[in-house]
Amino acid sequence: MNNFKKSLTTFLSLFIILSVDAQEATNADIMRSNGKIYVVVAIIVTILTGLFLYVASIDRKLTRLEKEQIKK
Amino acid sequence: MIQKFWWKILAFFLLLYTCIYGFFVKVPRLDDRMKETIRNMFFHVPMWFGMMILLTVSLIYAIKFLKNPTLKNDAYSTAFAATGIIYGVLGLITGAIWANYQWGMPWSGDPKQNGAAIAILIYMAYFVLRGSMNDEDKKARISAVYNIFAFFMLFPTLWILPRLTESLHPGGQGSEGNPGINGKDMDMHMRSVFYPAVIGWTLLGVWITSLRFRYILLADQTNNA
Numbered sequence: 571m572n573n574f575k576k577s578l579t580t581f582l583s584l585f586i587i588l589s590v591d592a593q594e595a596t597n598a599d600i601m602r603s604n605g606k607i608y609v610v611v612a613i614i615v616t617i618l619t620g621l622f623l624y625v626a627s628i629d630r631k632l633t634r635l636e637k638e639q640i641k642k
Numbered sequence: 643m644i645q646k647f648w649w650k651i652l653a654f655f656l657l658l659y660t661c662i663y664g665f666f667v668k669v670p671r672l673d674d675r676m677k678e679t680i681r682n683m684f685f686h687v688p689m690w691f692g693m694m695i696l697l698t699v700s701l702i703y704a705i706k707f708l709k710n711p712t713l714k715n716d717a718y719s720t721a722f723a724a725t726g727i728i729y730g731v732l733g734l735i736t737g738a739i740w741a742n743y744q745w746g747m748p749w750s751g752d753p754k755q756n757g758a759a760i761a762i763l764i765y766m767a768y769f770v771l772r773g774s775m776n777d778e779d780k781k782a783r784i785s786a787v788y789n790i791f792a793f794f795m796l797f798p799t800l801w802i803l804p805r806l807t808e809s810l811h812p813g814g815q816g817s818e819g820n821p822g823i824n825g826k827d828m829d830m831h832m833r834s835v836f837y838p839a840v841i842g843w844t845l846l847g848v849w850i851t852s853l854r855f856r857y858i859l860l861a862d863q864t865n866n867a
Contacts, residue, residue, distance in 0.1 A: 607665055614661045622654050625849060629650075632856045639863050 650849050656842030660684050660835060668831050675744055682740050683828065684835050688843040689733035690758075694800075695844050696726035696851065697765070697793060704789035707782060713862055714855075716782040719789060721855035723768060725847045730762045745810050752810045757799035764792045764799075 601608050664684040672680060700722035707715035737755065738748035749755060771788055775781040804811065828836060 611662055611665055615658065618654075618657055618661055622657075625846075625853070626650070628853055629849070632853060632860065635860055636856065639860060642867065 649845055653842050653845035653849060656838045657846065660839040660842055664835050664839065667835050670829055670832070679740060679743060680832075682736070683832065684839040686733065686736040686740055687836070688840045689729045689736060690800075691840045692844040692847045693726045693729040693733060694796075696722050696729060696847050697796065700726060701789060701793040704786040704793075707786045711779070711782065713782075714859065716786070717855040717858040717862075719786060720772070721851045721858065723765060723789060724854060725851040727762060727765050727769075728850075729843075729847055730758065730765070734758055734762065741810075750810060752804075753807050754800075754804040754809050754811045757804050761796045761799040764795050768792055 601612070664681055669678070669680050671677070700719050703715050703719035703722065707719055734755075737758075741750065741752075741755075742748045745752075768785060768788055772781055772785045775784065
């Protein structure tokens, strides 16, 4: 759980840094080029990463329960 | 393979690749309506491929259960069917969204749409059937038999009937091949994203399925302890 929280916080802070960056940047930066499609890509990658982290955390919880079950 | 973790990481990177490169890969311009929506091939179509693979695995475990009735075979069969249906429902919804802009309305009674809806309803009855019985052995045996029946209804509704009539989906009338996709419309660039997408989405489905059957087996052990 601690590992999961840590990775989530790291991940979220990464996006705060990115968003601060975006406010300061001019119109010529990469996020605003190509019809701003990179914004959509960033959102989809965020959702995908979040979902995978969530599924992985459920996976870890199940593994722990299974190990406890074997010990009994 | 199911206990290892490398394929989960593989699933993540394949989907990461799909979700990034899928938006930048050069796609053919087929007509003025299709435009960029052809990129849905990387998201909508893999749902159906994934559903087909997951339901096939479900069928294999149903047959295995009838030969060797263990809780494990039943849990595998149910879990794969459940994820398969989720993929099918997502396929229908994403298809309806795409159809709204490509064919003018979300549901136009296209034979492929109707067939897919019927197939999913038949599979939903599988869970109604399971839920209606309390005797565990009977539940598992009857649902395994029903699973085989449901799978062989998938074939006419998805693969045969839509080919026999006019369909809005590419293909149709039997001559152009698969009524879901027209392989000729996909060039090499699209294929380089499409196949990884199919593998990635399917692996994600297998992962979610594995969580479900592990939960079923754990719950059984806890109840018996």
